[in-house]
Amino acid sequence: MTGKTITEYEITHRELGLSDEQAVDMYRYMLMARKYDERGLLLQRAGKVNFHISGIGQEAAQVGAAFALEKGKDYFLPYYRDYAFVLAVGMTLKELMLSLFAKADDPASGGRQMPGHFGYKKLNIVTGSSPVTTQVPHAVGIALAAKMKKKDFVTFVTFGEGSSNQGDFHEGLNFAGVHKLPVIFMCENNQYAISVPYHKQVACESIADRAQGYGFPGVRVDGNNPLAVYKVVKEARERALRGEGPTLIDAVMYRLSPHSTSDDDLAYRTKEEVEEHRKRDGLIQYRQYLFDCGLLDEEKDREMTEQIMEQVKDATRFAEQAPYPEPEDALRHVYAE
Amino acid sequence: MARMTYLEAIRTAMLEEMERDEDVFVLGEDVGVKGGVFGATRGFYERFGEWRSLDTPLAESAIAGVAIGAAMYGMRPIAEMQYADFMLPATNQIINEAAKIRYRSNNDWSCPVVIRAPYGGGVFGGLYHSQCPESVFFGTPGLKIVAPSTPADAKGLLISAIRDPDPVIYFEHKKCYKLIEGEVPEGEYTVPIGKADVKRDGVDITVITYGLPVHFALQAAEQLYEEEQIDALVLDLRTLQPLDTEAVLEAAAKTGKVLIVHEDNKTGGVGAEVAALIAEHLLYDLDAPIRRLCGYDVPAIPISPPLERFYMLNTDKVKQAMRELALY
Numbered sequence: 001m002t003g004k005t006i007t008e009y010e011i012t013h014r015e016l017g018l019s020d021e022q023a024v025d026m027y028r029y030m031l032m033a034r035k036y037d038e039r040g041l042l043l044q045r046a047g048k049v050n051f052h053i054s055g056i057g058q059e060a061a062q063v064g065a066a067f068a069l070e071k072g073k074d075y076f077l078p079y080y081r082d083y084a085f086v087l088a089v090g091m092t093l094k095e096l097m098l099s100l101f102a103k104a105d106d107p108a109s110g111g112r113q114m115p116g117h118f119g120y121k122k123l124n125i126v127t128g129s130s131p132v133t134t135q136v137p138h139a140v141g142i143a144l145a146a147k148m149k150k151k152d153f154v155t156f157v158t159f160g161e162g163s164s165n166q167g168d169f170h171e172g173l174n175f176a177g178v179h180k181l182p183v184i185f186m187c188e189n190n191q192y193a194i195s196v197p198y199h200k201q202v203a204c205e206s207i208a209d210r211a212q213g214y215g216f217p218g219v220r221v222d223g224n225n226p227l228a229v230y231k232v233v234k235e236a237r238e239r240a241l242r243g244e245g246p247t248l249i250d251a252v253m254y255r256l257s258p259h260s261t262s263d264d265d266l267a268y269r270t271k272e273e274v275e276e277h278r279k280r281d282g283l284i285q286y287r288q289y290l291f292d293c294g295l296l297d298e299e300k301d302r303e304m305t306e307q308i309m310e311q312v313k314d315a316t317r318f319a320e321q322a323p324y325p326e327p328e329d330a331l332r333h334v335y336a337e
Numbered sequence: 338m339a340r341m342t343y344l345e346a347i348r349t350a351m352l353e354e355m356e357r358d359e360d361v362f363v364l365g366e367d368v369g370v371k372g373g374v375f376g377a378t379r380g381f382y383e384r385f386g387e388w389r390s391l392d393t394p395l396a397e398s399a400i401a402g403v404a405i406g407a408a409m410y411g412m413r414p415i416a417e418m419q420y421a422d423f424m425l426p427a428t429n430q431i432i433n434e435a436a437k438i439r440y441r442s443n444n445d446w447s448c449p450v451v452i453r454a455p456y457g458g459g460v461f462g463g464l465y466h467s468q469c470p471e472s473v474f475f476g477t478p479g480l481k482i483v484a485p486s487t488p489a490d491a492k493g494l495l496i497s498a499i500r501d502p503d504p505v506i507y508f509e510h511k512k513c514y515k516l517i518e519g520e521v522p523e524g525e526y527t528v529p530i531g532k533a534d535v536k537r538d539g540v541d542i543t544v545i546t547y548g549l550p551v552h553f554a555l556q557a558a559e560q561l562y563e564e565e566q567i568d569a570l571v572l573d574l575r576t577l578q579p580l581d582t583e584a585v586l587e588a589a590a591k592t593g594k595v596l597i598v599h600e601d602n603k604t605g606g607v608g609a610e611v612a613a614l615i616a617e618h619l620l621y622d623l624d625a626p627i628r629r630l631c632g633y634d635v636p637a638i639p640i641s642p643p644l645e646r647f648y649m650l651n652t653d654k655v656k657q658a659m660r661e662l663a664l665y
Contacts, residue, residue, distance in 0.1 A: 109442060167396055
């Protein structure tokens with residue numbers, strides 16, 4: 001299975017068992033994440049928030065994966081670009097905005113962590129940190145608990161291709177492979193670890209190749225195609241639930257935004273390169289697919305966009321007006337109270 | 338009461354907790370079929386099965402990280418680091434993850450994990466089987482750190498650590514494993530985390546210590562009392578974090594002369610914080626400068642017998658430092 005590529009739209013949503021409504025919903029979440037993300041960049045540029053980190057260009061894979069998992073059951077360990085993923089598993093725009101503005105009601109951290117550091121026990125979104133890939137062993141640990149307690153859920157964890165060099169990636173995958181644990185590792189391979197391109201991060205052709213050393217399948221998939229990602233994550237989930245162990249997915253995509261609002265990406269890549277990838281933007285391609293299927297047209301798309309923009313505006317206003325934490329709250333929750 | 342070794346007390350604590358709560362399990366290198374390189378989990382594999390005495394791949398960051406994940410789910414993992422010297426690859430998981438999970442999630446998630454760390458010298462372990470890395474973790478808010486010296490405390494603190502809702506590093510001194518025997522209460526016996534213990538009361542000088550040197554201090558105190566009527570108070574910290582400030586200040590105030598003893602090297606050690614606390618609160622009540630008798634500031638303990646002997650504390654060295662302080 002290693003290195004296998006699933007090409008664009010060789011399969012339709014109906015063939016995958018997704019309803020027309022679900023197919024449109026996938027687009028809605030992708031669009032919602034995109035609009036949130038664009039607003040985040042603007043808010044930072046306008047000096048309204050201190051920092052934003054973007055997932056533009058990665059929404060397709062995130063939403064495809066989210067639809068293949070079971071909300072309320074599976075455990076999710078997203079990384080800092082997964083806005084579309086967390087929206088698709090139940091977070092709201094208001095909640096994301098509360099985090100962006102570092103307000104008291106930010107469900108991830110009460111305004112303690114940078115935005116993009118998700119965590120929400122109610123939704124089985126496990127709290128994460130900034131040192132990359134530390135969440136991989138956590139996903140394995142929760143999967144170990146599933147196996148020990150004979151529960152039928154899986155854990156799903158994402159990270160970037162640069163992160164696949166970290167010890168915790170290799171230690172986590174090896175542990176999960178040895179004990180055949182129900183965990184899905186998905187690399188959001190966006191070609192850059194801040195400024196360092198793929199070929200200077202790894203010498204193998206695909207991140208999926210790395211699975212071979214740990215005794216389980218690695219699958220390479222077009223990360224711009226939400227249906228292709230849905231298919232491989234769904235298969236990985238079924239494999240995991242059958243007790244056959246983990247799967248590593250290399251979802252190949254492109255980071256259209258700079259690393260963060262503190263990064264000038266034209267210092268290490270050209271405008272032409274970015275423009276070239278913009279043409280392959282998963283959001284645009286999937287929109288076209290829905291047009292071709294007759295599920296979306298210009299008018300419906302405009303309506304949906306307007307509705308989402310209204311929600312983004314509402315959420316922004318709401319979060320901007322929401323209270324900050326009390327200063328002394330900085331002292332709370334070091335230990336159980 | 339049952340008489341047992343420090344090692345047997347550790348094993349008993351885990352065994353009783355695993356009997357009581359099926360979410361408690363041990364993971365680490367060689368903890369399964371072999372029963373641990375020191376025998377701390379001997380018989381667990383037969384009794385609880387391979388999953389609850391889980392042999393892991395040889396990778397410390399994964400041992401800690403997987404335990405942290407399981408703890409966040411709601412399990413009560415005990416992660417054994419085979420030697421404390423080898424836990425540094427897991428430091429990021431312990432300091433950046435376990436210690437910060439409750440705080441960073443604003444109390445949404447928690448991490449009730451126990452990291453067992455066999456530490457300390459005097460076992461001809463050389464540089465990498467003798468270290469005292471307490472100070473690497475000491476001063477990290479979010480972590481609790483305990484270091485028992487007696488079999489009873491070893492059992493009581495381990496049970497408390499397993500039941501604690503937050504991450505606890507449990508430093509167990511390797512030299513104490515077989516050397517130290519004592520009475521241990523049977524059944525459910527807990528020692529509260531954060532409480533120091535006066536192991537010997539006295540009026541002339543105060544020795545504040547933890548781990549193996551507690552025994553040196555107690556022996557030295559008996560000899561000094563018999564030979565020279567120097568009456569020493571010996572305070573066993575038992576918990577390094579959070580420090581029992583009240584007990585430290587009370588013990589220091591009682592005699593006005595304080596000697597802090599630990600095997601970890603002096604600079605930046607736990608003793609520095611204890612000394613600072615006493616200086617902050619009690620400087621004018623002291624009758625002598627605070628003294629510290631600690632490991633030397635060298636990278637680690639060498640294996641050659643004369644070198645190891647030179648480094649290690651013993652009853653004579655502690656006794657000499659105690660006498661000097663008493664005569665000040």
